[in-house]
Amino acid sequence: EPEVTQTPSHQVTQMGQEVILRCVPISNHLYFYWYRQILGQKVEFLVSFYNNEISEKSEIFDDQFSVERPDGSNFTLKIRSTKLEDSAMYFCASSSGTGDGYTFGSGTRLTVV
Amino acid sequence: DQQVKQNSPSLSVQEGRISILNCDYTNSMFDYFLWYKKYPAEGPTFLISISSIKDKNEDGRFTVFLNKSAKHLSLHIVPSQPGDSAVYFCAAIGSNTGKLIFGQGTTLQVKP
Numbered sequence: 659e660p661e662v663t664q665t666p667s668h669q670v671t672q673m674g675q676e677v678i679l680r681c682v683p684i685s686n687h688l689y690f691y692w693y694r695q696i697l698g699q700k701v702e703f704l705v706s707f708y709n710n711e712i713s714e715k716s717e718i719f720d721d722q723f724s725v726e727r728p729d730g731s732n733f734t735l736k737i738r739s740t741k742l743e744d745s746a747m748y749f750c751a752s753s754s755g756t757g758d759g760y761t762f763g764s765g766t767r768l769t770v771v
Numbered sequence: 772d773q774q775v776k777q778n779s780p781s782l783s784v785q786e787g788r789i790s791i792l793n794c795d796y797t798n799s800m801f802d803y804f805l806w807y808k809k810y811p812a813e814g815p816t817f818l819i820s821i822s823s824i825k826d827k828n829e830d831g832r833f834t835v836f837l838n839k840s841a842k843h844l845s846l847h848i849v850p851s852q853p854g855d856s857a858v859y860f861c862a863a864i865g866s867n868t869g870k871l872i873f874g875q876g877t878t879l880q881v882k883p
Binding site (some may be wrong): 662664689691693699700701702703706708713714716720749751753755761762763764765767 | 871876
């Protein structure tokens with residue numbers, strides 16, 4: 659069964675450092691997403707990406723965040739200057755566009771120290 | 772702004788019995804509702820969905836019911852199995868957006 663792959667599974671970084679979280683979506687999907695879940699809280703939408711541009715973003719997705727699809731297969735989330743409150747599980751997802759075609763990756767646990 | 776709410780943080784049922792997980796929403800513009808299952812250290816796994824034009828969708832042991840007038844949906848698992856123990860998230864998608872809006876999740880424990 660096709661799956662969304664995320665790397666690394668766990669990233670520890672110092673406050674103020676840049677991190678890049680990587681995702682390989684399902685190959686024939688057209689819509690790509692990043693979500694995050696702070697420990698003990700619900701899964702929150704960050705950004706959606708379609709046709710090589712951001713289609714929607716949340717209030718969380720400020721100027722410190724950016725996304726890129728550099729080579730047609732990878733989909734990355736960059737946090738330029740990490741803060742302690744960025745510590746969370748970050749989930750990548752891709753979708754074919756239909757209501758039940760949303761597949762999540764296993765997540766990257768980001769710990770900012 | 773909690774557009775999707777799961778008011779029960781946890782549920783415990785005996786193996787073989789029915790599990791009923793509930794979800795309420797406030798936005799009448801949602802097109803699709805989905806249920807995801809999540810184990811620790813894993814991403815949400817899609818279980819079952821329902822379009823806003825339907826009131827029931829069934830897939831094996833899982834059935835989702837939608838009551839649009841009450842803005843309420845529920846997931847029924849029958850019979851429940853110990854492997855069903857996980858966190859269950861209700862989510863919704865709007866008509867003009869692809870983003871999922873999640874509820875807070877309900878932790879289901881199925882006891883052998």
